[in-house]
Every structure is written in C-alpha cells, then in structure tokens.
Amino acid sequence: MEYIRITSIDDSLFRSMHNLMKEVFPPEEVLEFSLWKEPLEDPGIRVFVALHEGEVVGTTEYRYYEDWNVAMTDFTIIGREGLGIGRFLAQHRLKDLNQLAAANGKELLGMFAEIYDPYRVQDYEFGGVKPMDPFVRREVLSHLGYKRTDIDYVHPSWSQDGEAVSGLDLCFMPGDDAAAELPAELIVNFLKRYYSVLPEKPQAWVDMVTQLEARKTVSLLPL
Numbered sequence: 001m002e003y004i005r006i007t008s009i010d011d012s013l014f015r016s017m018h019n020l021m022k023e024v025f026p027p028e029e030v031l032e033f034s035l036w037k038e039p040l041e042d043p044g045i046r047v048f049v050a051l052h053e054g055e056v057v058g059t060t061e062y063r064y065y066e067d068w069n070v071a072m073t074d075f076t077i078i079g080r081e082g083l084g085i086g087r088f089l090a091q092h093r094l095k096d097l098n099q100l101a102a103a104n105g106k107e108l109l110g111m112f113a114e115i116y117d118p119y120r121v122q123d124y125e126f127g128g129v130k131p132m133d134p135f136v137r138r139e140v141l142s143h144l145g146y147k148r149t150d151i152d153y154v155h156p157s158w159s160q161d162g163e164a165v166s167g168l169d170l171c172f173m174p175g176d177d178a179a180a181e182l183p184a185e186l187i188v189n190f191l192k193r194y195y196s197v198l199p200e201k202p203q204a205w206v207d208m209v210t211q212l213e214a215r216k217t218v219s220l221l222p223l
Contacts, residue, residue, distance in 0.1 A: 001083070002051040003092040009037050016056040017049050024077050028157045028165055045074075046096065050085050058085040060093055062111075064100045065193075068186060071097050071111040072194060086140060110174040112190060114155065115141055115148075115223070120167040138223060146171040147220035149187065151212070154204045155195065162200030172220060184215040 006014045014036070021030050031039075039045050050058035061074035073093070078085045101108040118138055148171050154164040170191075172182060188209060195201070212218070 001057075001085075001088055003088070004049050004051055006047045006049060007040050009033065009040060013049055013051070013056055014040065017047075017059045020056055020059060020077055020079050021075075024079070025075070028159045028163070029075075031158050048089070048092070050088055052080075052083060052085075057083060058089055060089045062093055062097070064097055065190070066100075066104050068190065069101060069104065069106045069109045070186070070190065071108065072190070073111055073113040090144060108175050110172050110179070113141065113146060113171050113173070114153075114168045115146065115171045116168050141171070141173075142223040144173060145177055146173045146223050148223050149182065150219040150221055151187075152208065154202065154208060156198045156201050156205055158198070160198060160200060162202055164202035164204040169223075171223060174220065179220060181217040181219050184212050184218050187218055188212050 004013065006017060008014065015033075018030075018033055018036070040047060045061065045063050047061045048059065049056045057079045058077055059079075060076040062071055063074070064071045076086070076089055076093075078089075097108055097111070115138060148169045151170055153168060153170045154166050155168065157163040157165050170187070174182075191209060191212075195205070
C-alpha cells in the first residue's frame, strides 16, 4: 500500500478520493469538487490517499499549526475492510506530524478531531463500510488516545449554507495521555481559524464560541 499526497484537483487520484468521500459522508460534510482547488494547493493542508493495487481505498486530510503546535485531523476514510487501512493511515499521519513538529523544534502537543456520536447519527450509512460505522470508529479513536472536550459542540455546514451541524464531538488526542484539560483560549483560536474559510456562521456556533471565551479551561473526558 502506498501513502500518496494529493496537491491538485487535476490529479486523477483526487477524483477517486472525492467520489469515496461522497459515498461515505453525508452531503453537508463534503466540500464541492471545484472548491477543493485552493485547499489542495495550500502547503499547510495535507491530503493523502492510501493506494492499493491502483485503487484509492482510503484517505485522510490533516493540518499542523506551528504557532500552537497542534494538529487537526479533518477526516479519515476507510473504503474497504480487511486491509488494515485505518492503522496504515494513522501511522503514516502521525509520523508525518511528528516530523513537522520536530522541524518546528517541538514535540507535538496533540491533535483535534471531530468524532461522530453514534447515539445521535444512527441514520448515517457511511457507505456501508463497517470500519466507518460510528460505534466502531469511536472505539478505535478512543484506543488511539482521543478524549472528548467538555463542550456542547456544533460546527458550520461545509455546504456553506450557514446551518449548524450537530451529532459530533470535538475531541483531542494529547501527546501526554495524562492531560485532563486544555486552555479554552487554544480551542477558541483553533475553531476561529479552522472555520474562517466559511463566511456564514450559524448563531449556535457563535454562541458556543462566546461561551468558550468566558472559560479558562475545558476538561478532556473519556470518549
């Protein structure tokens, strides 16, 4: 299996990757094809596919923020069972991020991820691929070390319609597994920058951020 970076919508592997995203994720979670041009060309956004026998069988997107020394996993997709795709992507992603942090003279503080709550997203099929089932994914991510931030979380829809998307938790995998909290300011700064590309923010998201700005810390809870 190969771990290949995608940097252009003209790459034939990107069309395969985008089709895989549409098969697995609900429509409000998938950015329209042409709108990927700038993100893919952004050196700070890292999009990789797992290529097996010429077929895109998995993909992950993530980014590293040098100023905060944290990463964000935008998504991870496993397209087929029985190939160890999840472990393959997670290992290669962490290796890449550790190299980026080392080049920044630091050890990675940790990584954010939005993780579906299986009790609130029971209607999602996720392409019918069992490793993408929210119950399975949540347990796997818990084993990787992710913890749930103590927030009633919503995010702006990637459909750019200003709607609030719920059914997910904002989670964090600390480099130090004993970490029990994060500075609220770090979460606020991260969310504002991460969603700066979406001009329409739902009021529920604005209210969530305002409440966070009044807090000093946010607890990290079991996932």
